[in-house]
Amino acid sequence: MLWKAFDVLDTFSRQHRVLTLSELARTSGLPKSTVHRVLAMLRELGAVEQVDGGFRMGLRMLTMAASSPEAGLREVAVPHLLELHRTVGHTVHLCALRGEDVVYLEKLHESDAQVIPTSVGMRLPAHCTGVGKALLAHRAADTDATAHTPSLRRLTPRSITEPRALALALAQVRQRGMAVDRDEAVHGLSCIARPVLIGGHAVAAVSIGFPSSAGRGEAWLGRLGRTVGSLSAALRERPDLMEYLFQSRA
Structure with missing residues (x-):
């Protein structure tokens, strides 16, 4: 039943x-x-x-639902996300990794902005999104985060569908400290993302989503980095959350 x-x-x-x-x-x-x-x-x-x-x-x-560790993560994150959103003027997401999917925990956007078809609670294949790749790249104890991913779903013609290509993309994420999605989840939409790291482990990721016609988002990388840095610092002051967020990581 x-x-x-x-x-x-x-x-x-x-x-x-x-x-x-x-x-x-x-x-x-x-x-x-x-x-x-x-x-x-x-x-x-x-x-x-x-x-x-x-x-x-x-x-x-x-x-x-409000009793979940993810709800606590969102509560700590929202002030930092609001400041980022006010600064960049584009859609801001907070996400967590569950298995091979990324789950959207928060979304901030302008009412008249180009519609990005995401919503709180929504799941998407992690390899098709910037936030997902930022999290996959830091999956704990996995030197090859694609080893147990024999088939990769395609959402657009630009989605990564080959494990070798994904492994290379994740290596670049670890090297650069950020991830990019350009038309890989939704045609015409791009995002840049950074992981929220605690002791080298990613407990969440934050992204800025924008029309691909607006460029590549380099101008916002510094601000995004400061946001995830301040969020990481705020979370380190919440050991009550950290224990459970580490347990929840895929």
């Missing part, structure tokens, strides 16, 4: 915040009778609420 409950909860998204019983059954692939029983249990627990038009995620889920 626990697996079925998560199948139902995974159906909700930023684009589908309220769903009917039929929509939940169709999208989750579960029988409507099963979804009905699961919803009754989730409503009793406060994980789901019934509203006009269907069901939505309950506030208890937000309370639980």
Whole structure:
């Protein structure tokens, strides 16, 4: 029943915040009778609420998510991200690595900026993004971070799909201390990224996303470096977070 409950909860998204019983059954692939029983249990627990038009995620889920180490990381990071965003005027991301995916923990952007199709909680193949490559390059105890990645998904024609090419790109990241994504995740969009390092280990990464037509982003590298440096210093003063963030690293 626990697996079925998560199948139902995974159906909700930023684009589908309220769903009917039929929509939940169709999208989750579960029988409507099963979804009905699961919803009754989730409503009793406060994980789901019934509203006009269907069901939505309950506030208890937000309370639980706020207890995660990543929520603490975001809380520490936001002031530094805001200052970076005010300085560069482009989209700023904070991300963490989970397996071969990068997970977006925060996104700051202008309302009238070119739309970058990312959102908090979203996952993308790490090798296709600047933040992902910044994190993969510093994956702990992996001299070859691509050894267990026999196939690499392609998101655009410029995505890296060969392990040897990725290994070379990650070596360049370690040498330069920064990563670049140019049209590799989304056509027409680029980003520069740096890892947030604690004792040589990356617990997160910060990126600046911008239209590829705006150049290569070299003018912002120094400011990005100062941001991740100040964030690293702030995190070192939070040993309560550090223990769990190190445990969470892929």
